[in-house]
Amino acid sequence: MLAIFTLLFSLPSATAGTPKTPVLASWEQLMAGGCDINKAHVSTPLEARVLRNIPFARGGYVFKTLQLTRLFEADGGWYKPVQGRTVTLTSTEQPASTP
Numbered sequence: 001m002l003a004i005f006t007l008l009f010s011l012p013s014a015t016a017g018t019p020k021t022p023v024l025a026s027w028e029q030l031m032a033g034g035c036d037i038n039k040a041h042v043s044t045p046l047e048a049r050v051l052r053n054i055p056f057a058r059g060g061y062v063f064k065t066l067q068l069t070r071l072f073e074a075d076g077g078w079y080k081p082v083q084g085r086t087v088t089l090t091s092t093e094q095p096a097s098t099p
Helices: 002-008 022-032 045-058 066-073
Strands: none
Touching: 022 045, 045 066
């Protein structure tokens, strides 16, 4: 698990000079690149899954899997799960509609 965490969050930050946790830095890089996974250097399904779930983690969603829970908890203490919380995504965080 530690190897996955290290590998997953060794992505360069889009906001160099600003101390960010690895997960949030990766999220900011993805958003800055127009949600282009290639620009954000997303190369595995696990990386994509973690990035896809960041808006929910930021909103306090309680994940059903220990993998996501532990990854977010290990990322600097910003993840604060709240039982029964419904997370509303912003328009930027909403998935793109397909034609």
